[in-house]
Amino acid sequence: MFWKEIFALNHIIILSIYGQVFFVLGLAIFLQSRRHSRLKLARDLRWLALFGILHGMHEWGQVFIPIQTDYLPAFAVTLLLMAQIFLLAASFAALLIFGYVLVDQPAPALHWLVTGLPAGWLLLALTIHLVGLDNPARVHVLTTAARYFLALPGSLLAARGLYRYSYLIADAHYGRMLRWAAWSLVAYALVAGLIVAPAPFFPANLLHRELLLDWLGVPVEVFRSLVGLVLTISIIRALDLFETEVDRLIEKMEIDGVRASERDRIGQEIHDGVMQGTYSVGLILDSMANHIDNPLASQRLLQAQQVLEQVILGLRRYMTSLRSHPPTGTLDEELMALIGEARFRSLLDISLEIDPAASVEKRSIGHIIGLVQEALSNVVRHAGASQAKVRLALAGDTTRLTIEDNGQGFVIHRVAEGYGLLTMRNHAQLLGGQLTIDSAPDRGTIVCVAWPQAERRHMKSLPTEAEARNG
Structure with missing residues (x-):
């Protein structure tokens, strides 16, 4: 051979x-x-x-x-x-x-x-x-x-x-x-x-x-x-x-983000447009009740008011279904649950630091969760990072939330502001603070939101039904 x-x-x-x-x-x-x-x-x-x-x-x-x-x-x-x-x-x-x-x-x-x-x-x-x-x-x-x-x-x-x-x-x-x-x-x-x-x-x-x-x-x-x-x-x-x-x-994640943005947009449009118009119609009908002497017309007017009330209740239920479910746990529990989700934990090493001295109101938790969720979603989609750090700390009279990653970074003025960044800015405003982003190529990205302590802050909120009716 x-x-x-x-x-x-x-x-x-x-x-x-x-x-x-x-x-x-x-x-x-x-x-x-x-x-x-x-x-x-x-x-x-x-x-x-x-x-x-x-x-x-x-x-x-x-x-x-x-x-x-x-x-x-x-x-x-x-x-x-x-x-x-x-x-x-x-x-x-x-x-x-x-x-x-x-x-x-x-x-x-x-x-x-x-x-x-x-x-x-x-x-x-x-x-x-x-x-x-x-x-x-x-x-x-x-x-x-x-x-x-x-x-x-x-x-x-x-x-x-x-x-x-x-x-x-x-x-x-x-x-x-x-x-x-x-x-x-x-x-x-x-x-x-x-x-x-x-x-x-x-x-x-x-x-x-x-x-x-x-x-x-x-x-x-x-x-x-x-x-x-x-x-x-x-x-x-x-x-x-x-x-x-x-x-x-x-x-x-991108599809879910788009759907969430669309739900929020539709809910806001219903509140600002349809609901306000419906309330106005209700006020007009209320004002007409004292000027109608015909019993049949009064009965029809009452029926119209009842139908309108049902429409308003239906719209409010629909708006509630469009919005994300409010958090039920403490801030620590909600953040731990968020960073433990497979969509983040499977792609990033995420560390969490919460300063016990940083007091957070119950109604602020949803906005903080929304900020962290959107920031981590951006890290996964765009940063190419392997590690991220979420930190909530008290600095004087200011509560400061930072989300930092070790990704590729970017030139800030070259990136167009999309739905994700707009969502984070809205959450920051509702907390009574401002959003800042620090990034550069090959240097990672730091997203920071700072707002006054709870007792010094006046939260922005959507008007209730009674407030809308009163003007």
């Missing part, structure tokens, strides 16, 4: 490619996966990323350590070999943990298995060190043990977890990519967990890398590289799921 000689001559290149495939797998996950995704898989994949990076470094060690043996003292070579072996074991341990965290409500036995296998390998490494085996024997025993007791169960457990998770995703394309990744891990369990260096015990005496090379003329590293390539492509394609999730979430 002529290709056997070709592979032998290019063994270093094969090892380099092998390491690169898995290193790219880990790097791609770290760069593309969303830490704040609502999907549990997004967090769990970090273990697979750690496996890829550590495993790639181990394979590169297969290339570089032999080169250094002619230049380094023996103890340094021994240290490098032990570091390489620990990289291999650590990578397989990360794969094992990845499979474990994919399991919903794992059984206690699985927990002990995931804990006991790495601990058993470490105990074996300590025993070999105490026995004092030479480097080749030490590398052989520890590598074989790592593949049998860490790589094999880790690959199968991770494959099972990904396969089951693929059916929990509504999008068929992403589910199919995860199933490809699952089957590639099953193949990896075979070529990396079962096919090891030959040894005088089962199953290494029956199934080993030299036997595969004799049968097919292809080194096992080629198969591991191909399996790793399929795994890498499948996972990278599946990572688009998190981008799609964020896009859909932002789109929904």
Whole structure:
């Protein structure tokens, strides 16, 4: 088999490619996966990323350590070999943990298995060190043990977890990519967990890398590289799921924002136009009652007044349904509930600081919540930030609310004022304060609203029905 000689001559290149495939797998996950995704898989994949990076470094060690043996003292070579072996074991341990965290409500036995296998390998490494085996024997025993007791169960457990998770995703394309990744891990369990260096015990005496090379003329590293390539492509394609999730979430927030603005606008127009006109008609009818002597006309006038009262009540109920529901809890509770919502918490690390000395009236809570909600929505949609801080503090006789992010910032005078900013200004005015925005490119954004303490402030409010009737 002529290709056997070709592979032998290019063994270093094969090892380099092998390491690169898995290193790219880990790097791609770290760069593309969303830490704040609502999907549990997004967090769990970090273990697979750690496996890829550590495993790639181990394979590169297969290339570089032999080169250094002619230049380094023996103890340094021994240290490098032990570091390489620990990289291999650590990578397989990360794969094992990845499979474990994919399991919903794992059984206690699985927990002990995931804990006991790495601990058993470490105990074996300590025993070999105490026995004092030479480097080749030490590398052989520890590598074989790592593949049998860490790589094999880790690959199968991770494959099972990904396969089951693929059916929990509504999008068929992403589910199919995860199933490809699952089957590639099953193949990896075979070529990396079962096919090891030959040894005088089962199953290494029956199934080993030299036997595969004799049968097919292809080194096992080629198969591991191909399996790793399929795994890498499948996972990278599946990572688009998190981008799609964020896009859909932002789109929904924008739609909800537009709908809320439209509801507020319609409610305000009904109040300022239709309601005021209806009240005026009612006053005119009331004034006519004393000038009509005809009993039938008086009866018709009374009926018209009753119908008009029903229309007014219906309009008020409709206006109430258009407005957002008023907050029912304390300011702390409402703010904690707001920043804990998945639309914000899944995309941002949000910290909350409330000065106990900052007293807030009950009717102010809704405006503060509206300000924070709109500010955080803008951070998610436009800032590209990873962190935000919401702070309510007392400065002298002034209460100050700030929402700060570490996003990309913007040039203030170049941004047109839209519904969101107008909404925040309206909330600030109703608090009796003013809205200021401080931002610059690459410096984040600070939204600040300051208003007098409750006892010094006169809140603006919509007139009641009685007030409107009295002019």
